[in-house]
Amino acid sequence: MNILVCISNVPDTTSKINFNDDNKGLNTAGLQFIINPYDEIALTRALELTEKAGGTVTVINVGDASTEPTIRKALAIGATDAVRINAAPRDAFFVASQIAHFAKGKNYDLILCGRESIDYNGAQVTAMIAELLDLPAITIVKMLEINGNTATLEREIEGGKEIVDCPLPLVAGASEGMAEPRIPNMRGIMSARTKPLVAVEPIAIDQLTEIVGYDKPKPRSTVNLISSDDVDKLVQLLHTEAKVI
Amino acid sequence: MLLNYKGLAQKIGVFLYKTSNNSTEKIYLLYPNFSKYKTLLLRHKKNKEMATDRFQGVDYFQIDELLTEEHILVRNSVRDWVKREVSPIIEDYAQRAEFPKQIIKGLADIGAFGPYIPAEYGGGGMDQISYGLIMQEIERGDSGVRSTASVQSSLVMYPIYTYGSEEQRKKYLPGLAKGDLMGCFGLTEPDHGSNPSGMLSNIKDAGSHYILNGSKMWISNAPFADIAVVWAKDEAGDIRGMVIERGMEGFTTPETHGKWSLRASATGELVFDNVKVPKENIFPNVKGLKGPLGCLNSARYGIAWGAIGAAMDCYDSALRYSKERVQFGKPIGGFQLTQKKLAEMVTEITKAQLLAWRLGVLKNENRASAQQISMAKRNNVNMALQIAREARQIHGGMGITGEYPIMRHMMNLESVITYEGTHDIHLLITGMDVTGINAFN
Numbered sequence A: 001m002n003i004l005v006c007i008s009n010v011p012d013t014t015s016k017i018n019f020n021d022d023n024k025g026l027n028t029a030g031l032q033f034i035i036n037p038y039d040e041i042a043l044t045r046a047l048e049l050t051e052k053a054g055g056t057v058t059v060i061n062v063g064d065a066s067t068e069p070t071i072r073k074a075l076a077i078g079a080t081d082a083v084r085i086n087a088a089p090r091d092a093f094f095v096a097s098q099i100a101h102f103a104k105g106k107n108y109d110l111i112l113c114g115r116e117s118i119d120y121n122g123a124q125v126t127a128m129i130a131e132l133l134d135l136p137a138i139t140i141v142k143m144l145e146i147n148g149n150t151a152t153l154e155r156e157i158e159g160g161k162e163i164v165d166c167p168l169p170l171v172a173g174a175s176e177g178m179a180e181p182r183i184p185n186m187r188g189i190m191s192a193r194t195k196p197l198v199a200v201e202p203i204a205i206d207q208l209t210e211i212v213g214y215d216k217p218k219p220r221s222t223v224n225l226i227s228s229d230d231v232d233k234l235v236q237l238l239h240t241e242a243k244v245i
Numbered sequence B: 001m002l003l004n005y006k007g008l009a010q011k012i013g014v015f016l017y018k019t020s021n022n023s024t025e026k027i028y029l030l031y032p033n034f035s036k037y038k039t040l041l042l043r044h045k046k047n048k049e050m051a052t053d054r055f056q057g058v059d060y061f062q063i064d065e066l067l068t069e070e071h072i073l074v075r076n077s078v079r080d081w082v083k084r085e086v087s088p089i090i091e092d093y094a095q096r097a098e099f100p101k102q103i104i105k106g107l108a109d110i111g112a113f114g115p116y117i118p119a120e121y122g123g124g125g126m127d128q129i130s131y132g133l134i135m136q137e138i139e140r141g142d143s144g145v146r147s148t149a150s151v152q153s154s155l156v157m158y159p160i161y162t163y164g165s166e167e168q169r170k171k172y173l174p175g176l177a178k179g180d181l182m183g184c185f186g187l188t189e190p191d192h193g194s195n196p197s198g199m200l201s202n203i204k205d206a207g208s209h210y211i212l213n214g215s216k217m218w219i220s221n222a223p224f225a226d227i228a229v230v231w232a233k234d235e236a237g238d239i240r241g242m243v244i245e246r247g248m249e250g251f252t253t254p255e256t257h258g259k260w261s262l263r264a265s266a267t268g269e270l271v272f273d274n275v276k277v278p279k280e281n282i283f284p285n286v287k288g289l290k291g292p293l294g295c296l297n298s299a300r301y302g303i304a305w306g307a308i309g310a311a312m313d314c315y316d317s318a319l320r321y322s323k324e325r326v327q328f329g330k331p332i333g334g335f336q337l338t339q340k341k342l343a344e345m346v347t348e349i350t351k352a353q354l355l356a357w358r359l360g361v362l363k364n365e366n367r368a369s370a371q372q373i374s375m376a377k378r379n380n381v382n383m384a385l386q387i388a389r390e391a392r393q394i395h396g397g398m399g400i401t402g403e404y405p406i407m408r409h410m411m412n413l414e415s416v417i418t419y420e421g422t423h424d425i426h427l428l429i430t431g432m433d434v435t436g437i438n439a440f441n
């Protein structure tokens, strides 16, 4: 079984986000980048599946050379080889088009993404790749088993779960539960040195979105503690300050 | 975990159950339209988890730029492993003065045993800076766990690799790297600590084998080790190294109890009562004190890095606490006296990082002298101990509890500043090096 895992390079969850370029760009100075955590889950599951059934796991990333440490980590975790589409990712359609173009005709049994990336949380790439390749898309997948030529997937839905059987090939978006992400060990890091990581030039894609500007959310307001025997003050503040009564 | 949520669940009228998936607890809520409460519960759970280890590394001088991409991956991977496997359990084991034996497998899997031993013998084949960073991150978790890894790598695998015969290398190294075999290192004796050349342990040639007599004290990992690298004098008075295996008749390893330091590491004695040692167990390629000292150079180098880990953990905790703890109407981090402590801590950590990094470069080029290693071990361990003491003050009363790692680090570092050459002995090494005059005896 040959699996393609799409990984994106996202700021670490503890990063303090700042903007530049007239609030139209992300200021990457001082930011730590990591593999998108959902993609890491997808990668781990892909490794588990190929360890059992044999096959290869290729990771693909759309990004400039600065994303190579992230790709190298995916190789250290255990991917067989890696491809970097040499372009800064502009939007979901751009990324999905590049990946679909690369995957076309390569007969992957499975293309795995994360359910969403934790930077823009667009959750569109999975479905777009599937559409561009005319494959089924199954999103927010918490469990994935392969039996012969059929995949059984468990999806998270509001208030319950949905079990889907689907013939391969397909595109799926991994969510928590599908696998427990692995930490690379020293052996993996050393073997990643010699694994192939090829850069491929992008295809031309129309720019469908335009960033008008970024804004930060308002800082959280401080808590105003009112003594429990001062009900009058509470009522007054709810009326004049919070304006809810 | 379930109990914590039960009250809340009853209040908001939802039903919840718990499953266990690869030891991670998952809470599922079954209720239509519960998203609001689910988010609330998950956030609560997340905060609780994060409270256990929110460590962030210290890099005030962009020292990461001196490291390779691979070094950073090594460091971050071991850091993640420590957060996952060491931090959640270590306080409990230290309180109970028990070695968490189950982490041996994890240490082996992550690659902490023999990182710089060539891959053909099961080692990692990595460079010295990677080894240093691994030690730093493990000691960030606990000096006792780092001691186990140091002993296995530098005091057991290193001498077998460096002084051992090809048969000895093949026999022991792959098992040691996998953690299937654990080793210890016996140099110190009850009456010979700083002065190991006066050791009394001895071997006598008995034709087909040697007979070993004597005892070793303060030996890390001794109580559970499968093999011991032991140093003893032959009949000519030369120090020889050898591998002693558990099960050899007359060899026992009583445990040392009542330690207030390195409580999560097992320490013991090695007692040799007419132990028959096969001749092929003696290291063929070294004689004299330079044998054990070569091992110590490698271990001390790792300690120079390890101490930075303990110091960073204390600083990280103190910095966070000083921003959160409010007294006299403002965070204690806003008082000049607290800022002096924090500013000096980050300064000292930065200096220690540069010292360790430069030593690593020299070591990679095979140019690090024993005297340079002494200076780095002495400086960095003392730096960590001073920071632990200051960090403890910043935490006030909380600093003496197991809620924070500070007191554990501080107590651990009292061993680290003593073993592998005491603070004063390393000073005398530098003193002798710069003056050319021996002040030891």
Ligand SMILES: Cc1cc2nc3c(=O)[nH]c(=O)nc-3n(C[C@H](O)[C@H](O)[C@H](O)COP(=O)(O)OP(=O)(O)OC[C@H]3O[C@@H](n4cnc5c(N)ncnc54)[C@H](O)[C@@H]3O)c2cc1C
Binding pocket: B151, B184, B185, B186, B187, B188, B190, B191, B192, B193, B194, B195, B217, B218, B219, B220, B221, B261, B262, B267, B415, B418, B419, B420, B421, B422, B423, B424, B425, B428, B439, B440, B441
């Ligand atoms: C938890 C722990 C684990 C250990 N693990 C191991 C191990 O795995 N293997 C092993 O072989 N050893 C191990 N050791 C032993 C350690 O290396 C010794 O404790 C250390 O070398 C000091 O020896 P000592 O305790 O006999 O102190 P001593 O040598 O008696 O020193 C006592 C004091 O006298 C000072 N002193 C001694 N000589 C001089 C001098 N010439 N001039 C000035 N001051 C001097 C010392 O600096 C020290 O302050 C361990 C120790 C501890 C505490």
